Amino acid sequence: DQQVKQNSPSLSVQEGRISILNCDYTNSMFDYFLWYKKYPAEGPTFLISISSIKDKNEDGRFTVFLNKSAKHLSLHIVPSQPGDSAVYFCAASAQTGGFKTIFGAGTRLFVKA
Amino acid sequence: GAGVSQSPSNKVTEKGKDVELRCDPISGHTALYWYRQRLGQGLEFLIYFQGNSAPDKSGLPSDRFSAERTGESVSTLTIQRTQQEDSAVYLCASSYSGQGGRKLFFGSGTQLSVL
Numbered sequence: 001d002q003q004v005k006q007n008s009p010s011l012s013v014q015e016g017r018i019s020i021l022n023c024d025y026t027n028s029m030f031d032y033f034l035w036y037k038k039y040p041a042e043g044p045t046f047l048i049s050i051s052s053i054k055d056k057n058e059d060g061r062f063t064v065f066l067n068k069s070a071k072h073l074s075l076h077i078v079p080s081q082p083g084d085s086a087v088y089f090c091a092a093s094a095q096t097g098g099f100k101t102i103f104g105a106g107t108r109l110f111v112k113a
Numbered sequence: 114g115a116g117v118s119q120s121p122s123n124k125v126t127e128k129g130k131d132v133e134l135r136c137d138p139i140s141g142h143t144a145l146y147w148y149r150q151r152l153g154q155g156l157e158f159l160i161y162f163q164g165n166s167a168p169d170k171s172g173l174p175s176d177r178f179s180a181e182r183t184g185e186s187v188s189t190l191t192i193q194r195t196q197q198e199d200s201a202v203y204l205c206a207s208s209y210s211g212q213g214g215r216k217l218f219f220g221s222g223t224q225l226s227v228l
Contacts, residue, residue, distance in 0.1 A: 006155070032215045043117070043204055043219030044156070089156060091217075098161075099214055100169055101146065101206075105155030 003027045004092050006104035014112050019077040021107050023090030026071065030092040035064060035075045038087045038106070047088070048075070080111045115139075119205050119220035126195055127228055134190040134223045138207030143185050144214050150222075151201040159203075162188065164210050195227045 005024045013019045023033075031052040036044035050057040050064045050073070057064050063076045077084055090104040118137040126132050138145050147159040158172035162182045173179070177195075182188040192199055202222040208214035 034216065036217075036219075041221070043206070043221050044217075045219070046216050049215065093215055095212070098163055098166070098169065099144070099211065100158070100161050101215075101217055102158060103148070103156035 002105075003030075004090055004102050004104040006090055006107050008107050009105070010108040010110065012110040012112065013080050015082055016079045019075075019080045019084065019109055019111065021075040021077075021088050021090075021109065023073045023075075023104055024071055025073075025092050027092070027094065027097075027102075028071070029094040029096050031095055032093050033064070033066060033073050034091045034093075034101075035062075036089045036091060036103075038089060044089055077109075080109075082111045082113050085109055085111045117205055117207050117218050117220035119203075119223050121223060122221065123224045123226075125226045125228065128197060129194055131191065131193045132195055132225065134192075134203050134205075134225070136188045136190070136205030136207075136220060138186065138188070138205070139218055141209070142207035142214075142218070143210040144208045145182055145188050146206040146208075146217065147180055147188070147190050148204045148206065149201045150204060156204065159190070192225075195225075197227050200225055200227045 034049040035047040037047045038044040048062045066073045087106045089106045093101045143164040145162040148156045160180045161169040177193045180190045204222045206217040206219045
């Protein structure tokens with residue numbers, strides 16, 4: 001049972017344009033959501049997060065939107081840069097679940113110069 | 114060290130052998146996770162240690178997999194009688210516990226290849 005789903009394995013965008021990565025979840029008890037970025041041969045690194053009490057969090061070029069009724073979140077990167085090319089993982093955790101973090105399958109982003 | 118350290122970085126073994134993978138978490142982090150990433154796949158949860166609580170072993174794929182943690186420090190993931198499908202990158206992550214531990218810090222992983 002995949003509780004966190006990233007249905008797009010890959011996404012290609014032009015440099016300077018917006019990248020939108022999507023994530024859906026099934027567990028309504030999740031109360032905290034995170035995005036991680038992963039380069040080859042490295043571990044994932046934290047990018048941005050959002051609590052379930054908010055619907056938007058922004059950090060520079062990165063914005064995460066949360067739609068709780070739809071159990072959907074998205075990561076917007078604008079403007080996209082070639083250095084953003086990486087695999088992006090959506091993750092979620094629940095206080096009721098002991099804060100255990102569950103990850104999606106990831107989306108590989110290609111930003112073309 | 115400043116970050117999560119995993120060793121070895123690469124391990125090649127023969128089918129049927131046992132392997133041990135090590136993780137040194139960030140000092141002060143009471144929560145520790147093991148994940149597995151098979152080629153082209155996402156991060157698969159394996160096991161979660163949270164302080165002195167009993168570990169959550171719900172993600173271990175079979176009884177050939179086990180993990181231990183010494184107090185709030187080093188953890189070892191052991192795979193017995195390795196199979197080719199065990200080939201993957203094994204990632205360790207640590208964090209603080211509770212509300213302050215939502216953000217995980219990952220090591221660089223151990224690339225395991227079973228021939």
